[in-house]
Amino acid sequence: MSTYCIVTDERRCISCKACEVHCKVKNAMPVGIKLGEHFTEGPVPGPNGAPLYRTLYMPCFHCEEPECVDVCPTGAMTKREADGIVYVEADDCIGCGACLEACPWHIPQWNEDGDKAVKCDLCMDRIDAGLKPACVTGCTTHALALVGQDDPRYEEQRKRAPQRALAER
Amino acid sequence: MAGRQQVYSVCGMCSVRCPIVVEVEDGKAVRIEGNPKSPLKGSLCARGAAGIALEMDAERPQRPLIRVGERGEGKWREASWDEALDYVAGKLKDITAAHGGRSVLFSDRGGPFVDLHQAFVRGLGSPNYCNHDSACARNVQHAAKSVMGIGRKEVVYDYRNCKHLVLQTRNILEAINVAEANAVLDGMEKGCKLSVVDIRATYTAGKADNFYMVRPGSDLAFNLAVIHVLINEGLYNKPYVEAHVQDLDALAQHVATCTPQWAEGETGVPAAAITALARQLAEAAPGVIWHPGWMVARYDDSFHVCRTAYIINALLGSIGAKGGLPIANKPGDVGRKGLKKLVDLYPAPEEKRADGVGWRHTQFDGGPGLINLAYDAIATGDPYPVKAYICYRHDPLMAMPDAEAMKRKWEGLDLLVSVTFSWSDTAWHSDVVLPLSTYLSRESIIASKGGLKPQFFVRKRSMQPTLDTRADWEILCGLAKRLGMDKLAFERIEDIWEYQLQPTGVTMADFDAKGFVELCDAPKYREDAELKFATSSGKLEMISPKWTKAGEPSLRPYAAPPAPPQGMFRIAFGRTALHTQGHTVNNPLLAEQMSTNVAWINTARAAELGIADGELLEVLDARGTAAGRIRAFVTDFVHPEALFMVHGFGHRLPVESRARGKGVADQELMPGGLERYDRAGGGISMQEHFVAVRKAAARA
Numbered sequence: 001m002s003t004y005c006i007v008t009d010e011r012r013c014i015s016c017k018a019c020e021v022h023c024k025v026k027n028a029m030p031v032g033i034k035l036g037e038h039f040t041e042g043p044v045p046g047p048n049g050a051p052l053y054r055t056l057y058m059p060c061f062h063c064e065e066p067e068c069v070d071v072c073p074t075g076a077m078t079k080r081e082a083d084g085i086v087y088v089e090a091d092d093c094i095g096c097g098a099c100l101e102a103c104p105w106h107i108p109q110w111n112e113d114g115d116k117a118v119k120c121d122l123c124m125d126r127i128d129a130g131l132k133p134a135c136v137t138g139c140t141t142h143a144l145a146l147v148g149q150d151d152p153r154y155e156e157q158r159k160r161a162p163q164r165a166l167a168e169r
Numbered sequence: 170m171a172g173r174q175q176v177y178s179v180c181g182m183c184s185v186r187c188p189i190v191v192e193v194e195d196g197k198a199v200r201i202e203g204n205p206k207s208p209l210k211g212s213l214c215a216r217g218a219a220g221i222a223l224e225m226d227a228e229r230p231q232r233p234l235i236r237v238g239e240r241g242e243g244k245w246r247e248a249s250w251d252e253a254l255d256y257v258a259g260k261l262k263d264i265t266a267a268h269g270g271r272s273v274l275f276s277d278r279g280g281p282f283v284d285l286h287q288a289f290v291r292g293l294g295s296p297n298y299c300n301h302d303s304a305c306a307r308n309v310q311h312a313a314k315s316v317m318g319i320g321r322k323e324v325v326y327d328y329r330n331c332k333h334l335v336l337q338t339r340n341i342l343e344a345i346n347v348a349e350a351n352a353v354l355d356g357m358e359k360g361c362k363l364s365v366v367d368i369r370a371t372y373t374a375g376k377a378d379n380f381y382m383v384r385p386g387s388d389l390a391f392n393l394a395v396i397h398v399l400i401n402e403g404l405y406n407k408p409y410v411e412a413h414v415q416d417l418d419a420l421a422q423h424v425a426t427c428t429p430q431w432a433e434g435e436t437g438v439p440a441a442a443i444t445a446l447a448r449q450l451a452e453a454a455p456g457v458i459w460h461p462g463w464m465v466a467r468y469d470d471s472f473h474v475c476r477t478a479y480i481i482n483a484l485l486g487s488i489g490a491k492g493g494l495p496i497a498n499k500p501g502d503v504g505r506k507g508l509k510k511l512v513d514l515y516p517a518p519e520e521k522r523a524d525g526v527g528w529r530h531t532q533f534d535g536g537p538g539l540i541n542l543a544y545d546a547i548a549t550g551d552p553y554p555v556k557a558y559i560c561y562r563h564d565p566l567m568a569m570p571d572a573e574a575m576k577r578k579w580e581g582l583d584l585l586v587s588v589t590f591s592w593s594d595t596a597w598h599s600d601v602v603l604p605l606s607t608y609l610s611r612e613s614i615i616a617s618k619g620g621l622k623p624q625f626f627v628r629k630r631s632m633q634p635t636l637d638t639r640a641d642w643e644i645l646c647g648l649a650k651r652l653g654m655d656k657l658a659f660e661r662i663e664d665i666w667e668y669q670l671q672p673t674g675v676t677m678a679d680f681d682a683k684g685f686v687e688l689c690d691a692p693k694y695r696e697d698a699e700l701k702f703a704t705s706s707g708k709l710e711m712i713s714p715k716w717t718k719a720g721e722p723s724l725r726p727y728a729a730p731p732a733p734p735q736g737m738f739r740i741a742f743g744r745t746a747l748h749t750q751g752h753t754v755n756n757p758l759l760a761e762q763m764s765t766n767v768a769w770i771n772t773a774r775a776a777e778l779g780i781a782d783g784e785l786l787e788v789l790d791a792r793g794t795a796a797g798r799i800r801a802f803v804t805d806f807v808h809p810e811a812l813f814m815v816h817g818f819g820h821r822l823p824v825e826s827r828a829r830g831k832g833v834a835d836q837e838l839m840p841g842g843l844e845r846y847d848r849a850g851g852g853i854s855m856q857e858h859f860v861a862v863r864k865a866a867a868r869a
Contacts, residue, residue, distance in 0.1 A: 012354050014342040014372050016746035017762050021215040024758060025222075026200050031761045043370040043806040050380050051370030051806045137211040138202050138218055140347055140746070141354055 002062030002084035004122060004146050006036075006136060007157040012143035013055040015040040022138030023059070026123060033109045035059065035120040036135055057144055059135065060107045060120035061158065062086045068099035068108055068119070077108075077117070080124070087121035090114075122146070177204060177684025179616075179628035181590075181608025182216040182223070183749035184280055185346040186616070188684055189213060191609060191631035198224065198609050198632045206683040208348050215747050217347075219758040223607050224635055228755055228825055229591050230604035232637035240585070241576070241598045243823065250639060250647070257601055258651035260584045261293070264556045270294025271520045272554050274547070276301065276540050277561040278750075281616030281626075282641070285665075286561060288511035289645045292654040296518040297555065300537035304568045308465045308850035310534060312475035315713040315723060317488065318703030320534075323497050325620055326458050328352035329359070330492035333453035335446075337366040337388060337478060338462035338471075342373040344744035362453065364446060366391060368741055369769055369813050370806035379446060385739045385811045385856065386468045386730030387436040392477035393727060394432030394440075395447045397424040399484050404451035406486030413700060414483055415708040423724040435729055437808075454485035456492030464744070469857055472850025473725050483709040489700045496695050497619035503689040506672040508617050508625065511665070514656040523555050530851070532719035539851050541569060541843055548578040557584040561641070562605060566594035567751045567817070567834070570842025570855060578843075588644055591752045592824050604638040611640035612662050615669045621692035625675060626685035627666070721849040730857075737791075737859040738774070738812035742835040751817030755828040765832035767802040768862065769813035775803040778862065785865040788812070788833050791858060796837040797830075798865050812860055 015038065023029070023036050036059035046052035066086045069077045076092035077099050079085070088099075088108070095115040099108040108119040123133035127146075131137065136144045147154050173194050180187040180201075188204035198221050203209030223229075233253030238244030248256065264272055270293045277286050279300040290298040302310065306321065313321040328334065329352050342350055357363060357376070364379040365371070366388060374380045383391055399405045400421050410417055429440035436443075450457050461478040465471045479488070487493025500507040521528045524542035527535040547555045558579070566572045572594060579585060579598075587596035590605040605611065613628035630640075639647075642662055650658035659665045666677055679686045704710045712723040733739050747763045748754055754764070768786060780786065782803040787795045797819050807813055819834030836842075839858045846853045 011358075011376070014345070014350065014746065016214055016343075016345065018213065018215040018218055018746075021218040021758055021762065022202070022213075025218055028199075031757055043375055043804060045805075050377070051375050053372055053375040132211075134200070134202075138213050140212050140214045140345065141342075141350055142210070142212055 002086070002122070003148055004083065004085075004127070005062075005154045005157055006057065006059050006122070006133065007145050007147055007153040008055060008057045009143045009145065010055050012141045013057070014141055014143070015053060015055050016140045018138055018140045019057050019135040019144060022134045023120075026134035027118075029118065030111070030113055033111055033118065035109065035118065057135065058105070059122070059133075060086060061105070062122065067102040067104070071098040071102040073098065085122050085124050086119070087124060088117050088119055090116055093117055176629050176631040177680070178631055179608065179613065179626060180213070180217040180220065181628070182220055182753065184278055186281060187213060187217055187347050188626060189217060190684070193631055196632055203347060204684055207685065208351065212347055212351065214345055214347055215762060216749055216753055216759065219753070219756050220607065220609055222756050222758040223590070224609045224632070226755070226757060227636070228827070229636070230589065230596065230602045232604065234602040236600045240600070243597060245602070250637070253601060253603060254644070254647045254651055257584070257586055257603070258648050261557055261648070261652060264583055265293065268554045268556050271296060271518070271523065272556040273297065274299065274523065274543050274555050274558045275561065276558075276563050276565065278563050279537065281618060282613045284511045285614050285642060285645055288514055288657055289649060289654075291512055291515040291518060292649060292657050293652070294518055296520045296522045297524070297543060298537065299524065299540040299543055301540065301563050301565070301568055302537055303539040303541050303846065303851055304466045304853050304855070305464050306462070307539065308472040308847055308852035309461045309463065309475045311532065311850045312461060312472055312479055314534065315476060315532075315716050316479040316483065316709055318710070321461065322619065324488065324494040325497050326460065327492050327495050327621070328356040328361070328458065330456060331356050331361045331458050332456035332492060333362045333364065333450055335364045335366065335450070335457070335459040336373060337460060338465050338467065338474065339460040340367070340371045340373050340743055341460070342376065343371055343746050344463065345746050362449065368808045368811045370804075371743070379442070381436075381438045381442065382806070382808055383436040383438055384730075385741060385808055388474045389470050389477060390427070390432045390435035390727050390729075391438060391443065392474060392481065393424050393427035394429045394443045395450070395481055396420065396477060396484065397427045398429060398444050398447035399451065399481070400424060402447070404447060405484040406454055409455070409486030409697070410484060412697070413488075413702070413709050414711065415704075415706045416711040419724060420480065420711040427727070435727070450481070450485055455487045455490035457482065457485045457487045458493055466852035467854065467856040468730065469845070469847055469854045470725065470728070471852050471854070472847045475850070476723070479709075480711065488709060489695055489697065491694050495621060496700070498621065498623050498689070498693050499619050500617065500623055500673070500688050503623060503693055505623075505688045506674065508615060508669045508673060509671045511614070511657070511668070521552065523552060525552070530719065532716050532721060532849075533851050540565065541846065541853060544575060544578040544843070547581040550581070554581075556582060557586075558582050559586045559588065560595050560599070561588045562590070564589075564593035564595045564750070564752065566598060567836060569853060570836050570839030570845075570858075572836070574841070574843050588641070590638070591755065592822055593752060594822070597822050603644055604636065605644070606634045606638040606640050610634040610638065612642075613640070614642060614665055621694065622687050622689055624685050624687045625673070627680050716849065725849070733810055733859045736778075737861050738770075739810050739856060740835055740838050740858045740860045741811040741813040741856055742816040743813065745815045748815070748817050751820070754817055754820060754831070755825040757827065760827040764827065766799060766815040766818040768799045768833070769802050769804060769807040769811070770862070771807050771809040771811075772803055772805050774809050775801060780862070780864065786862045787865045788838060789861045789863070790838045790840050791860070792840050793861075794840070797833040799833040812862065
């Protein structure tokens with residue numbers, strides 16, 4: 001399991017999609033590919049009948065036992081030992097697409113530009129430089145946070161996010 | 170520019186001008202974030218983040234273009250910059266020789282860099298500098314003047330210290346200013362209550378403690394009832410009102426019959442809820458902001474809605490107060506000197522304005538005038554001929570109703586020039602298109618921003634232009650040179666900056682650390698005893714002599730908006746965080762996020778018409794002309810009388826492959842709308858139009 005996790009504070013999230021755009025710009029992803037996806041549901045009636053929007057930003061969960069890593073025939077899909085970040089070693093990717101099929105949440109994407117799999121690596125180059133992932137830094141309202149395992153939001157996010165994301169896909 | 174660099178600059182995608190830092194690699198911008206040394210702390214909205222996609226997009230004017238076909242036909246010849254500037258300058262010389270400098274009209278979209286534009290217009294000898302604001306915030310501006318004697322930007326919204334924020338005609342979490350959205354959310358984390366008055370459940374309403382879904386056009390009744398409760402229950406701030414409010418008695422008399430029960434009938438909001446709100450506000454006072462709105466060119470009485478917002482703030486003692494609307498400081502208020510103005514290079518023209526502002530319409534602000542009325546002068550020659558029009562980063566054909574009527578008025582022009590970084594309906598209709606560099610590849614003059622901590626800030630060039638485009642100052646100073654306006658014919662931006670900074674004691678090196686220069690260390694609030702307003706009485710005026718003199722009552726009796734005819738809706742429009750003013754819809758990254766708009770329609774009304782959620786509809790204006798196709802978004806959370814859509818879609822230009830033919834343009838649904846404006850406040854009344862819908866399939 002990754003040492004880190006990106007959590008969404010629904011009280012601050014305004015569904016502006018800046019997270020997706022910051023991600024795309026930083027990772028130079030072409031139109032059609034989103035390494036992280038933002039979901040909004042609403043307006044729905046809240047507890048007192050007043051309108052409510054439910055929101056969630058869903059980048060990769062960086063699973064403890066990533067199925068994408070298991071199925072990769074070349075070892076290109078890598079789990080970084082130090083902090084559990086799951087990423088694609090691009091030079092080793094042969095573009096077979098096995099990871100796309102294996103991931104229950106369809107996190108790896110197919111990049112026609114280079115015919116390789118791409119996925120969220122939590123901007124590990126930025127993390128290694130002491131920065132936050134681009135989506136977290138750029139988030140319009142500071143609704144996103146990169147938290148470690150000692151943060152109570154870490155477990156909470158990990159528990160609810162996969163179910164919700166599946167339901168909304 | 171080899172290697173990696175960080176350039177502090179200023180965003181230019183929308184009108185907010187957020188502070189940014191641009192990451193540049195080998196001379197090319199690769200990433201943008203909010204300036205980490207500013208209150209944004211890295212945050213930047215999707216539009217700002219997508220700036221590089223704009224710079225790299227070839228679907229914008231790539232070099233100067235001179236029209237060869239009819240206006241709007243899309244036939245151009247490409248020109249070099251020298252040729253294009255010579256052409257425009259030559260035309261301007263001919264026109265001003267025949268009709269005088271006053272025959273030139275210029276419009277922009279306001280903001281902090283207009284000093285250069287105003288200098289250019291003055292240099293020509295014209296009084297006709299205008300901005301877009303009659304289709305935006307003029308009603309707020311004039312309401313502020315009528316109550317406080319100062320403009321809307323001369324008070325600050327102190328969200329972080331606010332205890333109760335009321336948003337009316339201000340969708341603050343979708344029509345976003347990044348710093349402001351953060352301040353509101355920070356305030357709420359500290360316990361600020363949020364109340365939202367709107368015709369639909371915006372994202373902002375989704376975070377509200379109180380949401381009041383009012384009948385479209387009934388906001389004034391809501392506000393009058395709140396005033397009624399504040400006065401009748403003695404909840405207003407008596408010492409403050411005694412000291413600072415003029416003509417309370419007249420106000421009390423005006424709202425005597427405006428009970429919450431009466432307002433319930435007008436607005437649909439339960440009387441008890443209105444009374445409860447007024448009491449909550451009194452408890453939170455003076456830490457209350459009743460936001461007077463931003464884009465309020467909506468109803469015939471929008472000026473009075475804005476005015477009552479200021480009046481409520483006045484009754485609660487929040488104007489001037491911490492946590493309310495404290496007075497903004499200018500450089501002089503903190504013991505510093507302001508920038509030297511470029512506009513002072515030339516004497517103020519003695520000629521009266523073509524739009525009649527200041528002499529025919531005496532209550533309105535002379536500064537940016539009312540652009541729609543200037544078009545009347547083009548069409549009629551009254552008060553004098555207006556023959557040349559320069560639109561700077563402004564697309565009136567999309568921003569205002571009834572493009573066909575506008576084009577007919579413009580037939581009187583001998584020259585129509587667009588300075589623009591994207592294609593627009595107006596650029597397409599122009600005689601000359603002068604392509605402006607994007608905010609990443611142009612610098613701008615230094616700007617001054619008032620506030621609790623006033624500051625100077627500057628836009629720097631992060632990279633060289635990808636296309637054959639130029640900066641604003643290069644274009645206007647280039648024209649100035651050709652027109653013999655030598656004082657404005659600057660050759661280098663550094664010379665302009667140096668000129669501006671002369672009196673200030675600030676140097677360009679001072680901007681290096683953060684990209685902006687703050688003029689004081691701590692936020693400065695005024696004491697109550699320091700409050701004096703720039704009105705004739707020195708107080709907050711419930712009755713404005715200036716408006717009285719112009720024949721406009723300050724306390725106008727409420728007139729209920731007409732209900733839509735059978736089967737029809739009142740058109741309503743708004744913003745999204747993903748786009749701005751229609752000029753981002755063709756941006757590859759933003760088109761991917763949101764390429765079209767939807768029509769919000771109330772569940773019960775949709776059922777009556779047999780319309781299902783997601784169904785493709787045609788929207789027809791009041792004359793029965795279809796404006797295009799749009800999918801229905803069926804929800805309980807929009808008022809049954811309204812049909813709402815996000816503004817800026819329904820593009821038709823063949824040069825915009827991603828935007829063309831997507832969604833419906835609200836401004837196409839307002840026939841005759843150029844003539845319909847708020848006589849008291851000057852704003853165009855864009856939501857005073859009715860529309861019909863029908864299933865698109867029925868015609869297929």
